[in-house]
Amino acid sequence: MKLVRHVEGKTTLLVPQASITADPPPTSPVFFNPAASLNRDITVALTAADGGETFCDSTAGVGARGLRVAREDPGVASVTLVDFNAEALGAARRAAALNRVAERCTFEPSETNAFLATRFGRDKRFDYVDVDPFGTPARHIQGALAATSDGGVLSLTATDTAVLCGVHEGTCKRRYGGAPLNNHFHHETGIRLLFGAVARLGAMVDIGASPVAAHSTRHYLRVFVRVRAGASRADAALKGMGYVTWCSRCGETQRSASPEAGCPSCGKRARVAGPLWAGNVTEEETVRSAARKAREMGMAGAAETLGSLDGVDGFPPWSFSLERVCSSLKVASAPEDRIYRALVDAGHRVARTPFEKKGLKTDAGYAEVVRAVKAAAGAGPAP
Ligand SMILES: C[S@@+](CC[C@H](N)C(=O)[O-])C[C@H]1O[C@@H](n2cnc3c(N)ncnc32)[C@H](O)[C@@H]1O
Numbered sequence: 001m002k003l004v005r006h007v008e009g010k011t012t013l014l015v016p017q018a019s020i021t022a023d024p025p026p027t028s029p030v031f032f033n034p035a036a037s038l039n040r041d042i043t044v045a046l047t048a049a050d051g052g053e054t055f056c057d058s059t060a061g062v063g064a065r066g067l068r069v070a071r072e073d074p075g076v077a078s079v080t081l082v083d084f085n086a087e088a089l090g091a092a093r094r095a096a097a098l099n100r101v102a103e104r105c106t107f108e109p110s111e112t113n114a115f116l117a118t119r120f121g122r123d124k125r126f127d128y129v130d131v132d133p134f135g136t137p138a139r140h141i142q143g144a145l146a147a148t149s150d151g152g153v154l155s156l157t158a159t160d161t162a163v164l165c166g167v168h169e170g171t172c173k174r175r176y177g178g179a180p181l182n183n184h185f186h187h188e189t190g191i192r193l194l195f196g197a198v199a200r201l202g203a204m205v206d207i208g209a210s211p212v213a214a215h216s217t218r219h220y221l222r223v224f225v226r227v228r229a230g231a232s233r234a235d236a237a238l239k240g241m242g243y244v245t246w247c248s249r250c251g252e253t254q255r256s257a258s259p260e261a262g263c264p265s266c267g268k269r270a271r272v273a274g275p276l277w278a279g280n281v282t283e284e285e286t287v288r289s290a291a292r293k294a295r296e297m298g299m300a301g302a303a304e305t306l307g308s309l310d311g312v313d314g315f316p317p318w319s320f321s322l323e324r325v326c327s328s329l330k331v332a333s334a335p336e337d338r339i340y341r342a343l344v345d346a347g348h349r350v351a352r353t354p355f356e357k358k359g360l361k362t363d364a365g366y367a368e369v370v371r372a373v374k375a376a377a378g379a380g381p382a383p
């Protein structure tokens with residue numbers, strides 16, 4: 001296998017030539033996706049901000065993530081790279097030498113869960129465990145929780161986005177234990193289903209698992225979870241669970257502790273997402289300090305994505321689609337800034353959702369959004 005040097009951040013990686021030129025990159029003999037650099041930038045920034053010392057890249061491939069943490073976060077004392085693809089791990093080992101971090105790296109040619117199970121024990125756990133397999137991370141959640149230290153962080157990448165976003169509802173219920181919603185805020189719902197699955201699996205073994213950060217980028221969803229040992233921590237974390245009810249007929253959206261059968265506004269049957277994580281999705285201070293780190297390290301995209309999470313927890317767990325509201329009112333699309341202004345003038349807070357390509361987050365209810373759209377649409381042409 002011919003490998004070429006590829007620099008990402010401050011790290012030199014050894015990757016197949018085809019992975020740089022082909023889209024999507026080939027999965028064999030080894031996989032590397034240059035388009036996932038933002039995903040790895042955010043990991044580096046968050047790890048550096050959080051201050052852990054031991055990092056496990058449990059699905060390492062050619063080592064892009066683990067090597068970047070070793071090379072770019074001097075606070076991390078040791079990085080363990082795990083993959084059952086020996087060829088991929090061989091490339092990671094050679095690249096570790098190129099970056100002069102070989103003495104801080106350990107290579108484990110092993111199946112992820114088999115390896116993580118060997119690190120179940122008070123003194124064996126990692127401050128940080130990353131899981132980034134192909135497709136769903138579901139099968140590794142329990143093992144990763146068990147191998148993360150008390151106070152540590154577990155991160156998961158899910159590329160089964162169609163499942164989490166509601167295209168395959170049955171698979172989502174089986175895999176993540178909750179129903180998805182295939183609508184205009186489906187990425188946020190997918191993220192909350194992932195958080196919910198981690199919180200519930202953690203609670204079963206007396207681990208409190210609560211969100212640190214999340215993003216939805218390109219074709220994947222990504223979550224960071226704080227892991228805390230103890231039954232009371234687990235009980236506290238479960239308080240974040242709930243349901244989101246959305247009426248496709250009248251647009252009303254609600255949060256509830258139990259699945260609501262009917263829409264409280266029009267009385268028709270509403271769609272229910274969950275059980276899912278309906279609570280806060282960020283540790284505000286950690287995210288702010290990770291955004292600062294990203295800026296200091298010259299990772300503008302990561303800083304922007306992390307920065308976009310600022311304040312998100314002041315809003316309900318959904319967003320509104322202004323296009324959808326306009327089309328249901330049969331009005332031509334109204335200028336967004338006018339709609340925002342109308343809501344602010346009515347005493348509401350507004351922000352763009354960080355989780356969808358487009359969408360408005362607000363503490364206003366659907367009826368008030370409709371009122372604002374009507375006001376904006378009827379206000380005549382923009383000055
Ligand atoms: C998406 S790639 C990882 C990419 C890497 N994290 C990066 O940022 O470049 C998935 C990797 O996980 C490995 N993998 C998937 N399932 C695994 C398992 N059950 N045990 C060990 N390795 C696994 C694959 O061999 C592949 O190298």
Ligand SMILES: [Zn+2]
Pocket residue numbers: 247248249250251252263264265266267268
């Ligand atoms: Zn309704």
